[in-house]
Structure formats: structure tokens, C-alpha cells
Amino acid sequence: xxxxxxxxxxxxxxxxxxxxxxxxxxxxxxxxxxxxxxxxxxxxxxxxxxxxxxxxxxxxxxxxxxxxxxxxxxxxxxxxxxxxxxxxxxxxxxxxxxxxxxxxxxxxxxxxxxxxxxxxxxxxxxxxxxxxxxxxxxxxxxxxxxxxxxxxxxxxxxxxxxxxxxxxxxxxxxxxxxxxxxxxxxxxxxxxxxxxxxxxxxxxxxxxxxxxxxxxxxxxxxx
Amino acid sequence: xxxxxxxxxxxxxxxxxxxxxxxxxxxxxxxxxxxxxxxxxxxxxxxxxxxxxxxxxxxxxxxxxxxxxxxxxxxxxxxxxxxxxxxxxxxxxxxxxxxxxxxxxxxxxxxxxxxxxxxxxxxxxxxxxxxxxxxxxxxxxxxxxxxxxxxxxxxxxxxxxxxxxxxxxxxxxxxxxxxxxxxxxxxxxxxxxxxxxxxxxxxxxxxxxxxxxxxxxxxxxxx
Numbered sequence: 249x250x251x252x253x254x255x256x257x258x259x260x261x262x263x264x265x266x267x268x269x270x271x272x273x274x275x276x277x278x279x280x281x282x283x284x285x286x287x288x289x290x291x292x293x294x295x296x297x298x299x300x301x302x303x304x305x306x307x308x309x310x311x312x313x314x315x316x317x318x319x320x321x322x323x324x325x326x327x328x329x330x331x332x333x334x335x336x337x338x339x340x341x342x343x344x345x346x347x348x349x350x351x352x353x354x355x356x357x358x359x360x361x362x363x364x365x366x367x368x369x370x371x372x373x374x375x376x377x378x379x380x381x382x383x384x385x386x387x388x389x390x391x392x393x394x395x396x397x398x399x400x401x402x403x404x405x406x407x408x409x410x411x412x413x414x415x416x417x418x419x420x421x422x423x424x425x426x427x428x429x430x431x432x433x434x435x436x437x438x439x440x441x442x443x444x445x446x447x448x449x450x451x452x453x454x455x456x457x458x459x460x461x462x463x464x465x466x467x468x469x470x471x
Numbered sequence: 472x473x474x475x476x477x478x479x480x481x482x483x484x485x486x487x488x489x490x491x492x493x494x495x496x497x498x499x500x501x502x503x504x505x506x507x508x509x510x511x512x513x514x515x516x517x518x519x520x521x522x523x524x525x526x527x528x529x530x531x532x533x534x535x536x537x538x539x540x541x542x543x544x545x546x547x548x549x550x551x552x553x554x555x556x557x558x559x560x561x562x563x564x565x566x567x568x569x570x571x572x573x574x575x576x577x578x579x580x581x582x583x584x585x586x587x588x589x590x591x592x593x594x595x596x597x598x599x600x601x602x603x604x605x606x607x608x609x610x611x612x613x614x615x616x617x618x619x620x621x622x623x624x625x626x627x628x629x630x631x632x633x634x635x636x637x638x639x640x641x642x643x644x645x646x647x648x649x650x651x652x653x654x655x656x657x658x659x660x661x662x663x664x665x666x667x668x669x670x671x672x673x674x675x676x677x678x679x680x681x682x683x684x685x686x687x688x689x690x691x692x693x694x
Binding site: 366 | 584598600607
């Protein structure tokens with residue numbers, strides 16, 4: 249993810265004629281992610297979509313780099329803001345989701361909004377059965393309603409839903425609302441210097457090495 | 472559709488030990504569909520899901536047939552109420568949707584709730600990209616928000632969305648909200664005595680014979 253966003257920043261900088269360190273810029277942009285959602289979670293501002301937050305968050309980061317966001321065409325900024333719609337998939341996810349969906353309803357449980365997640369799925373070939381973004385729950389994880397609302401729309405009890413995640417804090421919040429939990433490691437998610445979420449920190453219901461490994465573990469025993 | 476629901480009614484009657492005319496019962500049940508939604512559309516009652524309406528609507532129909540709904544196990548009634556989750560697909564829909572989704576985002580625009588539509592898609596093999604039921608819009612067609620809300624959640628302008636339908640009134644309401652329109656005939660949808668929606672009644676943007684025919688008409692010209 250970090251590398252993809254940095255390459256989108258590099259393309260943006262080139263178009264704009266700016267000199268930017270793409271990795272540092274992507275890191276600074278990503279650093280705005282949690283604080284901007286926290287203003288929604290804490291009730292300081294009404295719900296706004298992640299697309300809108302990503303776009304807003306570009307502006308202070310550009311200013312920190314000495315660039316006035318108003319200097320370039322609006323369109324270029326909007327397109328960079330939407331770079332998250334085109335994130336590449338983890339190599340195991342495409343096949344793993346196809347296998348899990350033979351027996352289960354599969355969907356993302358993300359802070360992304362529905363349009364972002366549908367675009368990402370189309371680009372990446374993720375064959376979700378259902379896509380209910382945070383703009384439908386109007387809640388950002390780890391707020392309880394972010395976990396409970398998708399279960400509600402599927403007519404399921406929380407205990408009939410399993411969150412699969414690489415983030416221990418996400419799983420802890422899901423467990424608090426009654427969801428089942430599965431951990432898979434993504435040790436390179438944030439690049440080579442990642443130091444969190446390298447291993448499970450609690451007794452999650454399932455541990456798997458990848459989404460395809462999870463498909464093996466979830467598959468019904470042959471009859 | 473009519474035949475499938477009648478067979479679910481026949482199975483229910485057998486389990487309950489009732490004598491019911493399954494076709495007439497299914498017709499009477501279906502006849503409650505529009506009036507029950509109209510109470511929501513007109514604001515006489517707050518939004519309730521189509522699953523809840525289907526289940527409620529069983530009760531007066533049973534009583535009309537001289538059956539007390541409280542006589543049988545609740546579970547059998549709930550299961551009959553959920554028969555709509557298992558409707559079989561039109562034969563052309565499975566392949567047609569797979570072909571259209573190569574180039575477009577495809578989803579149902581139905582009065583069904585999300586859980587109903589996801590279950591139906593899983594059973595029928597309908598490979599939707601996104602499923603946003605009426606419980607997400609909290610509006611029943613032909614209310615304008617039933618058409619506009621899914622477009623909003625996809626980040627699309629109404630004119631970027633096309634409704635494909637076999638019902639002229641549905642297309643007329645969609646056009647009023649700015650959606651593009653395509654008509655396909657389903658002359659046997661309501662059984663052999665269907666007399667409405669046998670042909671287009673306005674200049675819809677596209678006419679097709681089936682979903683596969685629509686896929687041909689929507690496919691980009693070879694380059």
C-alpha cells in the first residue's frame with residue numbers, strides 16, 4: 249500500500265512540476281488518516297466519507313511541503329485523492345476470497361466508503377459478495393457501529409460474522425461487539441520499518457498465514 | 472417467480488397440515504406487496520424491511536384462508552416468509568451479468584433488503600459487484616430516493632447510472648430522477664395471465680430482448 253501511494257504521489261508531483269519526496273509525502277498523508285477519522289468518531293464533526301477525508305488531508309500535507317494546493321489544477325488533486333480507489337490487492341486475496349465465497353458471504357469491513365471499495369474490487373479482481381462501506385454504517389472503526397451495522401444489513405447476529413484482519417486493535421474492537429475474529433499477518437503492509445501487528449496479541453478465534461490459508465481452515469470437512 | 476413462491480407455499484401447507492390452493496395463496500400474498508410498501512412510501516409508518524413486510528403480509532392471507540397463523544410453529548412461517556431469498560434466476564441473467572460486469576459496475580436496484588438480495592445472489596449465482604438494498608436507501612421504488620441513494624453511495628451522478636427493468640413504471644420513475652433506462656421484456660414474470668409490461672411504453676434509452684442481448688448492446692466496440 250505504502251509503495252503504491254508513493255508512486256501516485258510521484259506521478260502527481262511530476263504533473264504539477266513540484267519537487268516532493270514521494271515516500272515522505274505518502275507517510276505524512278497517511279499520518280492524517282487516524283486523526284481525521286477521530287474527529288468524526290469523537291463527534292467533533294458530522295460523518296464525512298473517507299474519500300472526502302483523503303482529499304482534505306492532502307492540503308495540509310502539501311502546505312507543509314511549501315506547496316499551495318490552489319496552485320495546481322483541482323483535477324490533479326482530486327485524482328491523487330482517489331488513488332486509494334486503485335490500490336493493488338495482496339497476491340493471496342483474489343484466490344482466497346473466491347474460495348471462501350463458495351461457503352460464506354464475503355465482504356470488506358473497511359473504513360473506506362462504498363464507492364472506493366467497489367472501485368478497488370473491480371480493479372483488483374476481489375469478488376466480494378457484498379460491499380457495505382463506512383458511509384453506510386456512518387461510523388469509523390473501532391466504533392462499535394462500524395462492526396454491527398454490516399451484520400444488521402445482512403440479517404445476521406454478530407456471532408455469525410467473522411472479521412479477518414491484520415490489525416490486533418481492529419480484532420479487539422470486533423470481539424467487543426461479539427464478532428468472531430481471525431488474524432493474518434501482513435508484516436510488510438507499512439513498508440520495511442513496520443513494528444506493529446507483526447504477530448497476534450490475543451487468542452483470536454483463528455490464525456492463518458494468508459487468505460488462501462484461511463480458506464483451507466474455513467473449508468468444510470469433506471463429507 | 473410466481474411458480475417458485477407457489478411451490479414454497481405448497482411445501483409450507485404440507486408441513487402445517489393445511490389445505491391451501493398454492494397459486495391462489497401466492498397471488499394473494501403478492502397482492503399485499505404494493506399496499507404494504509405504500510404505507511411506508513406515504514409516511515403512514517416508518518421504514519420497515521421487505522423481509523418484515525413479507526412476513527407480516529402472510530398473516531392476513533392465512534386468516535382469509537381460515538387458518539390461524541398462531542396454530543403452526545413460528546419457524547415454518549418465518550421460513551415461508553424468507554422464500555423470496557431463494558428465488559431462481561432468469562436463465563439469461565447469470566451469464567448476462569458476468570458479461571456486463573467486465574465493463575460496468577453491476578448491482579440490483581430492488582425493493583428487496585440487502586440480506587435478501589445477497590442470499591438470492593448466492594443461491595442464483597448472480598455475480599453483482601455491489602448490493603445496496605432498499606433498507607440502505609430506506610425508500611421503496613418508485614420513491615426518488617430509492618434510485619438516487621445507490622448512485623450516491625457509488626459516487627456517481629444519476630446520469631452515470633442505468634436502470635435495467637421489465638417494468639415501465641419503474642423506468643419512468645428512474646428517468647424522473649435522471650437515470651438512464653433500459654427495458655427488457657419478461658412476459659411470463661407473473662405467469663400465463665400477465666397483461667402488463669409486455670412491451671415498452673416509452674422511448675427508453677435502450678431496448679433489449681434479454682440480459683445477454685443487453686450485454687451485446689452495451690459492449691464497447693472492438694478497437
